[in-house]
Amino acid sequence: MKKLLFSTLSLVMVLFAGGCGDFDLVDSAESKGKEKITIKIAWWGEKPRHDYTLQVIELFEEKYPTINVEPLYSNWDDYWKRLAPMAAGNQLPDVIQMDMLYLKTYSENFLLEDLIPYVNQELIKTDSINQTILSGGKINKHLYGFPLGLNAPAIIVDPHLLSSGAGNQPKDNWTWSDFEKIVLQVHKDKGIYGTNGMKSPDVFFSYYLRTKGMDLYNKSGTGLGYDDDQLFVEYFDMQLRLLDQGAFPRADVTEQIKGIEDELLVKQQSAMQWVYSNQYIGFLEATNRQLELFPPPGPGQDLGLTVKPSMLFSMSRSSKHKEAAAQFINFFINDIEANKVIKGERGVPVSAKVAEKMKPDLSVNQKKVFDYVNKVQNKNNIVEKANPLGSNEVVKLLQDVSEQILFKKITPTEGAQQFRMEANKILTTNN
Amino acid sequence: MNTRVMKENIQADVTITSISKRSRIIKENLTGYAFISPFIIGFLAFTFIPILASLYLSFTNYNLFASPTWIGMDNYIKMFTADPRYWQSLKVTLIYVLAGVPLRLAFALLIALMLNTASRAVGLYRSLFYLPSLIGGSVAVAIMWRNVFGDLGIVNIVLDVLGLSTVRWFGNPTAALWMLIFLSVWQFGSSMLIFLAGLKGIPKSYYEAASVDGANGIQKFFKITLPMLSPVILFNTVMQTIAAFMTFVPAFIISKGTGGPLDGTLLYSLYLFIQGFEFFNMGYASAMAWIMLIIVGILTAIIFTTSKYWVHYESEGGR
Numbered sequence: 001m002k003k004l005l006f007s008t009l010s011l012v013m014v015l016f017a018g019g020c021g022d023f024d025l026v027d028s029a030e031s032k033g034k035e036k037i038t039i040k041i042a043w044w045g046e047k048p049r050h051d052y053t054l055q056v057i058e059l060f061e062e063k064y065p066t067i068n069v070e071p072l073y074s075n076w077d078d079y080w081k082r083l084a085p086m087a088a089g090n091q092l093p094d095v096i097q098m099d100m101l102y103l104k105t106y107s108e109n110f111l112l113e114d115l116i117p118y119v120n121q122e123l124i125k126t127d128s129i130n131q132t133i134l135s136g137g138k139i140n141k142h143l144y145g146f147p148l149g150l151n152a153p154a155i156i157v158d159p160h161l162l163s164s165g166a167g168n169q170p171k172d173n174w175t176w177s178d179f180e181k182i183v184l185q186v187h188k189d190k191g192i193y194g195t196n197g198m199k200s201p202d203v204f205f206s207y208y209l210r211t212k213g214m215d216l217y218n219k220s221g222t223g224l225g226y227d228d229d230q231l232f233v234e235y236f237d238m239q240l241r242l243l244d245q246g247a248f249p250r251a252d253v254t255e256q257i258k259g260i261e262d263e264l265l266v267k268q269q270s271a272m273q274w275v276y277s278n279q280y281i282g283f284l285e286a287t288n289r290q291l292e293l294f295p296p297p298g299p300g301q302d303l304g305l306t307v308k309p310s311m312l313f314s315m316s317r318s319s320k321h322k323e324a325a326a327q328f329i330n331f332f333i334n335d336i337e338a339n340k341v342i343k344g345e346r347g348v349p350v351s352a353k354v355a356e357k358m359k360p361d362l363s364v365n366q367k368k369v370f371d372y373v374n375k376v377q378n379k380n381n382i383v384e385k386a387n388p389l390g391s392n393e394v395v396k397l398l399q400d401v402s403e404q405i406l407f408k409k410i411t412p413t414e415g416a417q418q419f420r421m422e423a424n425k426i427l428t429t430n431n
Numbered sequence: 432m433n434t435r436v437m438k439e440n441i442q443a444d445v446t447i448t449s450i451s452k453r454s455r456i457i458k459e460n461l462t463g464y465a466f467i468s469p470f471i472i473g474f475l476a477f478t479f480i481p482i483l484a485s486l487y488l489s490f491t492n493y494n495l496f497a498s499p500t501w502i503g504m505d506n507y508i509k510m511f512t513a514d515p516r517y518w519q520s521l522k523v524t525l526i527y528v529l530a531g532v533p534l535r536l537a538f539a540l541l542i543a544l545m546l547n548t549a550s551r552a553v554g555l556y557r558s559l560f561y562l563p564s565l566i567g568g569s570v571a572v573a574i575m576w577r578n579v580f581g582d583l584g585i586v587n588i589v590l591d592v593l594g595l596s597t598v599r600w601f602g603n604p605t606a607a608l609w610m611l612i613f614l615s616v617w618q619f620g621s622s623m624l625i626f627l628a629g630l631k632g633i634p635k636s637y638y639e640a641a642s643v644d645g646a647n648g649i650q651k652f653f654k655i656t657l658p659m660l661s662p663v664i665l666f667n668t669v670m671q672t673i674a675a676f677m678t679f680v681p682a683f684i685i686s687k688g689t690g691g692p693l694d695g696t697l698l699y700s701l702y703l704f705i706q707g708f709e710f711f712n713m714g715y716a717s718a719m720a721w722i723m724l725i726i727v728g729i730l731t732a733i734i735f736t737t738s739k740y741w742v743h744y745e746s747e748g749g750r
Contacts, residue, residue: 077688084708088495105711109496252602255692256582393710400516400694407693425513 039324040093042072043311044079046260048282049345056338060331067324080392087111092316094325098145100308101395103137103386104221107144113315113322115143115329123326125334128353136309136383145312145386146329149347151276152307152376153207156283157292161271163189170272170294179297180238186271187247193270194247196263197254198239201402202395204274204296208235211300221388221431223424232416236405243406251406260286277369278310278347284365293368295376305376308384310347348373390430394423489718494711506718517719519694520702523608527698528675528730531612536667539619543626544656557627564620573614573684577601580610604695607686611696614681622667629663630656658743665742669734676727679704699723 043053050073057069072093074082080102086092092111106112115137118124124146126134137145157170163185170182183194198204206216208231215225226232242248249264257263264270266286273283280293295301313329315322331338339354340361348370349355355370362370401415410418464471489506491499510517542560546553563572580586580600587597600606637655646654657664679700682690690697690705703723707716 081688081708084495084711105494106496109494111496250602252599252692255602256599258687390710396709403691403693409693 036066036068037321037324038068038070039095039319039321039328040070040072041095041328042079042083042093043097044074044076046075046282048285049073052341052343052345055341056332059335059338059341060328063331063335064324064327067321067327069328090318092318094316094319094321095328096314096316097148098312098314100136100312100384100386101392103145103312103314104139104389105392106314107139107142107386108389111317112144113317113319115146115315115326116141118315118322118326118329119143123323124330128351129333130350130352132381132383133307133309133350136385137312139386145309145314146333147309147347147350148311148313148332149278149309149344149349150307150373150377151278151310151347152305152373153203153296154275154277154280154372155294155296156265156273156275156280157294158265158268158271158287158289159292160289161190161192161268162186170292170297172295173301174294174297175299176238176297180242183242183247183272184245187245190271192268193249193264194242195272196265196270196274197249197251197257197406198274199254200395200399202398203276205232205235205398207296207304210306211298211304213300213303217388217391217394217427221391221427223427224420229413229416229420232419233412236402236412236415239406240408240412251403254406265291276308276310277372278345280369281343281345281366293372295372302379306380306382306384307373307377309350344369388427388431390426393426393430397422397426485717485720488714489721491714493714493717495707495713496711499714502714506715507722509715510718510722516694516697516702520690520697520699523690523695523697524676524699526608527612527615527678528672531615532668532671532675534612535616535619535671536622536664538616539622539667540626540660540664542619543623543630544652546623546627547630557624560623561620564618570680570684572618573681576610576614576681577685601685602692604693607692607695611678611681611685611698614685615675615678622671625663625667626660629660633659659745661742662744665734665738669731672730672734673727676700676723676730 041057043049045053053073054071057071061067061069072082073079079097083092083096087106087109096106096112098106098112115124119126133147133150134143137143137147155170159169162168162170162182168182168185170178179195186192186194202216209215209226212226212231214231217223218225239248243250249270253264260266260282263273263283263286265273265283274296275283277293280291284291295305298304313332315325315329319325332342333349334351334354336354336357339349339358342349343362344358344366349358359367359370398419401410401419404410405412405415488499490501490503492502492505493499546557546560578584582597582599584600586600590597598606600610633656637659638651641651641655677700678698682696682698682701683704686692686696686701688701688705688709690701699719700723703716703719706712706719
């Protein structure tokens with residue numbers, strides 16, 4: 001009996017010896033924590049964004065010495081894969097950079113905090129922010145994501161790679177047939193692609209649908225928002241026409257592109273690049289050449305071009321320091337010094353006051369982006385809303401289908417039917 | 432004093448013989464269980480219970496965040512009747528396993544045979560050849576592989592120098608899958624070591640006898656080496672098949688998590704991951720995991736049943 005007792009005791013000691021050490025650690029951490037609280041901020045992006053965001057965090061910590069900020073960042077793909085298990089374990093960072101694609105998924109699963117009370121308490125100040133813009137982060141009157149900046153679809157053009165002659169230049173009010181003509185002319189004269197692969201298809205196909213007064217998703221999010229598959233067929237037929245003449249990159253070419261440095265425009269292999277307006281600055285840096293910014297072709301540009309909150313900040317419901325989290329969001333939105341560091345990289349600032357104060361410090365090119373987004377906003381005051389549940393799956397489906405079309409495994413007609421059938425299936429089961 | 436204690440013990444043993452024996456066995460068992468309890472607890476908490484949970488989740492609609500809702504067989508039905516990408520992932524994985532495992536084993540055996548010759552540098556070579564497997568599953572290798580097979584990577588440079596046409600390895604679904612297979616073949620180290628141990632176990636006298644009878648190298652290989660090595664080949668085949676089925680990291684890194692191009696590198700585990708963590712269909716992903724378990728089980732059973740026709744056990748009198 002003694003032997004058993006002894007061995008059991010020794011085992012118990014082995015098991016708990018480590019534990020005792022841990023308790024000490026927790027104690028000391030807590031006693032230090034009394035002066036300082038720590039909040040976690042998570043975002044996705046590439047290196048330049050990480051660099052300046054860390055700078056903003058430093059500014060914030062200077063202003064709020066009692067708050068310590070722990071950053072978590074990665075690229076877009078990895079970001080969402082890391083966030084999901086954290087959400088499942090109820091350990092989301094206090095402030096999460098959010099996208100319209102995922103806003104509903106996270107908010108409808110009760111993972112996000114409604115920011116309205118913090119706005120009402122003026123912890124997050126909104127006096128110089130247009131209410132329509134804020135509505136972009138709202139779901140049923142609850143503000144689950146605070147828009148950080150505004151974006152609009154656009155085309156970046158490298159003027160030196162275009163063919164000369166007045167007919168071969170893009171204009172603000174150009175049409176799809178102008179676009180096709182210019183693309184083919186570039187290929188004929190310079191032997192390069194006229195345009196990039198117009199990726200991601202969900203962004204620019206949605207734009208195309210809006211120019212026709214329709215949308216990718218219907219209002220309730222239970223299915224696709226257009227009834228005529230001919231629109232899908234026309235959109236991809238145009239790409240195939242250009243592809244057949246060698247003016248549009250083949251799918252195996254675009255598959256190789258994994259970062260901005262691989263982009264065809266950067267490598268001077270394409271004269272045009274379909275983007276969101278905030279990417280203009282990144283392309284300027286990557287190419288080191290003068291580039292122009294144009295709206296995508298019409299007709300129907302005024303309908304098709306809408307601003308979209310490029311990124312949002314959400315607060316996690318599980319956050320233990322919600323006030324500090326709100327202070328951080330407020331700082332990011334409203335602090336002039338912070339925004340001078342951000343330089344509109346996350347989209348044109350939502351606060352009119354901040355945008356105004358930044359103006360004198362903006363470079364000519366940055367101003368171009370601000371003006372572009374302002375112009376879009378003035379013509380069309382609709383702000384894009386959060387995408388329906390399952391939309392991340394639909395986007396992936398559209399990417400797959402468009403890849404199959406461009407690899408010529410299926411025709412646009414087959415693609416249109418396949419996309420409609422499977423997308424509706426996804427959307428009905430999710431919503 | 433010692434003798435007294437002993438005497439007392441013996442007396443005690445004599446008086447309550449069977450009961451004491453039984454209680455001692457129980458005591459010993461308890462001690463044993465107590466000592467393996469860390470493993471048992473770990474196994475139950477981190478392996479067994481999660482396995483049971485995934486079985487339950489496979490019959491539910493579970494999005495990771497909200498509580499799961501029971502939907503019966505729906506996940507399994509959807510998998511087999513309404514998900515073309517599932518079949519694509521199964522197809523890609525089968526090609527990967529059926530082409531990759533034999534190639535890898537053949538390569539491992541070839542290198543093992545070369546290393547089995549007595550030479551002073553064998554130790555060095557053995558470590559060098561094992562190196563890729565040590566760092567095998569790692570992210571760094573997969574990233575290196577991306578560069579090796581890139582548009583301007585060494586593979587295309589060599590192809591170009593040889594006057595062959597270069598291949599867009601990431602742009603072509605078939606080429607991309609073969610790139611993954613090459614990567615798995617390259618990581619032959621662990622099977623090679625096991626083969627090498629098996630080769631060392633074959634008695635030299637057999638080869639000497641064969642030489643006396645005038646057998647050449649090829650005959651010796653097919654008549655002595657292969658049959659004598661067949662139990663090791665069986666072991667390696669089973670282990671490598673299971674490992675190949677679970678391959679995730681290289682496909683994830685090389686396709687940047689998409690399984691592209693055209694789902695050409697959409698290995699089963701990668702698709703499972705995408706369903707679970709990207710589309711938040713954790714119930715569906717659990718169902719996929721169970722089907723994978725069944726497929727691997729069936730394949731292993733097939734290998735074992737066929738083994739009696741080709742595996743030769745010395746202990747069974749060379750049956």
